[in-house]
Amino acid sequence: MIHWKQINEYIEPNWEKVNSEKNPATLFWRGAKGAVFGHIRDGELFDYKWVYVCDSNKVTHFSEVNGPESNVVEMSAFRPD
Numbered sequence: 375m376i377h378w379k380q381i382n383e384y385i386e387p388n389w390e391k392v393n394s395e396k397n398p399a400t401l402f403w404r405g406a407k408g409a410v411f412g413h414i415r416d417g418e419l420f421d422y423k424w425v426y427v428c429d430s431n432k433v434t435h436f437s438e439v440n441g442p443e444s445n446v447v448e449m450s451a452f453r454p455d
Contacts, residue, residue, distance in 0.1 A: 376401065376437045377437055378403060378435040378436070378437050379435060379436055379437065380434070380435060381402075381433050381434055381435055381436055383436075384400075384414065384436050386414055386415070389415055389416075397413070398438070398439065399411050399412050399413055399421075399422045399439065400412070400413065400414075400436050400437065400438055400439065401436065401437045401438075401439050402414070402419060402433045402435070402436050403433065403434055403435040403436070403437075404432050404433055404434070405432065405434055406432065407432075411439070414430045414433070417429075417430050418430055419433060
């Protein structure tokens with residue numbers, strides 16, 4: 375389940391101090407076009423390769439995207455030997 379937050383709660387990282395390669399992308403919601411995965415930088419929305427996507431003023435919500443947790447179980451664990 376995705377937990378959306380209002381866009382005004384989003385805090386943009388300081389891009390001069392943060393290595394953008396290590397900064398995880400975020401899921402943003404655009405009312406007219408749906409979800410997009412990327413970053414907001416300098417008032418614009420970029421995907422993980424820094425391609426221009428849309429005006430950030432059209433983004434209404436965001437959600438952090440986390441990687442798999444340690445409780446993920448591989449399907450092979452359920453296969454009989």
